[in-house]
Amino acid sequence: MSSQESAGGTKRKIWSMDPPPPPKKRSFAEMGKKVGQNKDHDFGGRALGDMKDSDEFAFLTYAACPTFTKEHKSLMSKTLTPELFEKLKNKKTSSGYTLSNCIQTGVETPHLGVGCTAGDEESFEVFKELLYPVISGWHGGYDAYTQIHPTDLEPSHVIFSDAQKAKFNAYVASTRIRAARNIRGYPLPAGSTPETAAAVEGLLKKTFMGLEGDLKGKYYPLGGMSPEDEQSLQDQGFLFQKPKTTNLLTNAGAARFWPDSRGIFHNENKTALCWCNEEDHCRIISMEDGGDVKAVFALFCALSEAMKASAEGAGAALMHSPALGYIGTCPSNLGTGMRASVMIKLPCLNDHVALLEQVCDAFDLQPRGSAGEHSAAVGAKWDVSNKQRIGFSEVQLAQKMIDGVSKVIEIEEKLAAGASVESIETSLGALRSSL
Numbered sequence: 001m002s003s004q005e006s007a008g009g010t011k012r013k014i015w016s017m018d019p020p021p022p023p024k025k026r027s028f029a030e031m032g033k034k035v036g037q038n039k040d041h042d043f044g045g046r047a048l049g050d051m052k053d054s055d056e057f058a059f060l061t062y063a064a065c066p067t068f069t070k071e072h073k074s075l076m077s078k079t080l081t082p083e084l085f086e087k088l089k090n091k092k093t094s095s096g097y098t099l100s101n102c103i104q105t106g107v108e109t110p111h112l113g114v115g116c117t118a119g120d121e122e123s124f125e126v127f128k129e130l131l132y133p134v135i136s137g138w139h140g141g142y143d144a145y146t147q148i149h150p151t152d153l154e155p156s157h158v159i160f161s162d163a164q165k166a167k168f169n170a171y172v173a174s175t176r177i178r179a180a181r182n183i184r185g186y187p188l189p190a191g192s193t194p195e196t197a198a199a200v201e202g203l204l205k206k207t208f209m210g211l212e213g214d215l216k217g218k219y220y221p222l223g224g225m226s227p228e229d230e231q232s233l234q235d236q237g238f239l240f241q242k243p244k245t246t247n248l249l250t251n252a253g254a255a256r257f258w259p260d261s262r263g264i265f266h267n268e269n270k271t272a273l274c275w276c277n278e279e280d281h282c283r284i285i286s287m288e289d290g291g292d293v294k295a296v297f298a299l300f301c302a303l304s305e306a307m308k309a310s311a312e313g314a315g316a317a318l319m320h321s322p323a324l325g326y327i328g329t330c331p332s333n334l335g336t337g338m339r340a341s342v343m344i345k346l347p348c349l350n351d352h353v354a355l356l357e358q359v360c361d362a363f364d365l366q367p368r369g370s371a372g373e374h375s376a377a378v379g380a381k382w383d384v385s386n387k388q389r390i391g392f393s394e395v396q397l398a399q400k401m402i403d404g405v406s407k408v409i410e411i412e413e414k415l416a417a418g419a420s421v422e423s424i425e426t427s428l429g430a431l432r433s434s435l
């Protein structure tokens with residue numbers, strides 16, 4: 001409704017002159033349907049009743065290869081041809097995960113970059129003709145058919161010079177390193193049932209209880225947390241975001257029966273954290289204020305080793321293979337499964353977001369907004385991390401992040417000193433080869 005000044009200066013409402021309100025767009029849920037399907041377009045998926053459906057979510061079946069639009073950005077949409085679709089469409093893993101399940105999030109959420117998910121460890125075997133090219137596209141050409149993924153969790157192998165440390169301390173608000181860890185024999189969140197998710201949570205709780213010393217802490221189930229505590233943990237960057245229809249989780253079905261069987265473990269000073277049943281069974285995280293990447297990496301390595309030993313002590317093995325390393329829900333998170341990020345203030349690059357993306361791309365880095373993937377960069381704060389996860393060891397990726405972010409800082413300083421965007425663009429090739 002609107003109001004307008006009358007000639008006499010008093011406010012009066014002139015209803016007759018208001019344009020009719022636009023018809024309210026009804027959400028999918030309001031139309032009596034379950035989430036899982038794109039609200040604005042029908043890409044051909046039909047809810048035929050999948051045994052994994054929940055009250056609020058329907059898995060879709062595609063009878064034919066979806067017709068991808070120019071909105072579809074994902075590697076999945078670029079890889080899945082009608083021929084490949086026909087070849088894989090009737091395949092199913094032993095936990096009942098299908099090709100339609102695997103591609104649903106990328107079909108119905110067109111802006112995603114990867115666009116497909118695994119519902120269990122076996123998905124990577126059954127759907128490898130789709131997933132291996134996606135892995136190669138995301139991870140700079142990694143060939144899962146022939147390569148062996150390396151591991152190096154020795155912090156002393158990382159080189160972090162005093163000069164780099166000083167720059168990081170000036171620009172970086174906080175550092176965080178996380179990785180995905182999943183338990184063999186159980187479906188991943190996109191293919192789970194309430195029972196399997198609860199069993200995973202039970203095993204993880206036992207695993208967390210086995211962590212000792214600096215890593216000793218407590219598990220807090222999401223369902224048992226007050227909304228205030230949940231918000232506060234989220235605002236401090238400790239806890240996962242609530243699932244939204246724009247991120248990978250929702251349309252993959254990985255947010256079903258939320259918040260059941262989800263939770264967070266943390267040690268006393270919240271430098272070692274583990275998430276339970278968000279996108280993966282477990283995300284291990286080490287984080288602290290400031291830019292001491294080497295210290296955060298050392299804690300990460302300790303947490304990774306302790307978590308593996310404790311899980312094995314609790315009778316659980318982790319999903320892992322020589323070619324794929326640690327295995328997880330999203331093909332972007334295999335190998336090390338590690339994302340080492342700094343929350344960094346970049347006021348000049350923030351005025352040229354296309355350049356920031358170009359710069360990050362040149363150094364194999366990924367920029368995200370300040371509240372996680374697909375969020376805005378509030379106050380020019382960006383979360384900048386390594387992009388690849390596989391084909392490089394943990395040490396190599398931490399090193400790539402340190403060296404790449406050092407270059408990002410160098411460019412930020414050049415812009416602050418008056419350099420033009422064009423001059424930065426021209427120097428990118430030389431800067432990249434100097435690494």
Ligand code: ADP
Pocket residue numbers: 174175176178234236237238239240241283287339341342343368369370371372373383
């Ligand atoms: P991931 O998938 O690696 O867990 P998300 O993009 O989903 O990352 O973000 C998870 C949360 O972690 C968000 O709240 C994000 O702001 C926070 N976060 C990421 N990197 C940092 C960092 N270096 N310092 C503090 N918080 C961070």
Ligand code: MG
Pocket residue numbers: 279373
């Ligand atoms: Mg995430």
